Amino acid sequence: MSNAKSRYAEQQAQIYHMIIHESIVMTLSILGNIFLLFVIIRGNKVAKRRISPVQLLLIHTCVADLLFATLALGTEIITLLTYPEFLGSDFVCKLMRYVQMFPMYASPFLLVAISADRYQAICRPLAHFRSSRYRRPNWLAAIAWTLALIFSVPQFFVWGKQRDGMCRTVYGSEKSVLKYVYIIGFNTFAWLLPSIFAAGFYYCVCKAVRMSSANLTVEKQRNSTVGEEVKSGTTEDYIEELHKKSTGFRRQTSEFDRKRVQTVRLTITIVACNFFLWMPFCLANIIQALWPSLLSQNQTLLTYAVILGNLNSCLNPWIYILFNRSNVVKAICGQKKQYLDTSRKVSFNRTEFSTSVNPYAVTRSARLSRLSTPNGIATLSPKSAIRRNVSFNTNLKYKPKTTQQVLLARNNSDAGIPLVVQGKSISTVLNGNGYQQSEETEFRSLN
16 A cells, blocks of 8 residues: 555656646747747848748747647646546547647658758759749748648547546557557657658758868869969950959858858757757657566656657757847847948048050949938938949950940848849849949940
């Protein structure tokens, strides 16, 4: 009799600790994911830019984590409070287990969707730019949610309210083929396969980024000798090489590569945390199903394995915040970073300078409009402009017959995304300053 009471007291203590731990995890998960939604939406609104495809998929992941916190953890806490009796009907028992399992499938499937999106954007950039900005991430998210709904259906057949009034599996604690299929199937489709797919996508992504960095190094070395190589080329070749050697182009390319690598690191970290946090629970679950005697005397280990897996839902927001601290500050402060010195008024006058050696010259004009205001902050104005005319000559074999003009539209909202103008690929230069710049390049004979 005393042994039965001690076992009951130990069981009640474990339930009490589970309720406390799950309540803490649920609270942290809800607060963290709501804060992450605020940072993404508010940060983009302050910066006056659209939500990126990765951020869109991260919003879906936030929703999945919120569903896990409210539906899975919330209903489990209620069940533990009424243990050992379940107050609902048999259908309520099945439905509760279904909604508990649904976000547990949705979260890893959405992480695979993020991995597939990064693979498409980095390893297949041409297909990425041909498609709509949000079509692919929306399709990937829809597929992930649909698969989660489908894979959660077995809960209606495995769980039910038993004669003793408890909501538990139909096979109980006995050995059963259904038990093996259910447990191994869940750990395979909700943990192992998503991790393998995500790892495969990111292997290709990291390989592409490494090759791109190597090619960029070779390109820099080649551009260092561009002055001698383009003497026998055409005017277009010369202008293209000058554009690649410019400080703005190198700065823009470096910034674009940095943001791309940062996004890859962010998503890889989230996927890795999902894998390692759920690994103890999944392995313990399989061991308990195949070799129940190994864990029968140590239920506390399984309890903490469950808690460790639950922590994944409240960890993802803080990973994003760690990698995007500037966006967090921008969302909280509600101010866009100024890239000009605001301690004094700024004004510009028209400046012109030119050099000429040969009768064939290239004239390049740039217009940038800024206005000095009483508070010292420079803003755009169509009337106030700075104009630079630069003329320089080279020994070129090509002699244009007519004047050719190329208009380059550069905008901060699509910084880093190549633009195609008259069949030529042109990269944006301005990053983060919010200014519009139009640039004309003229080729003409000065004879």
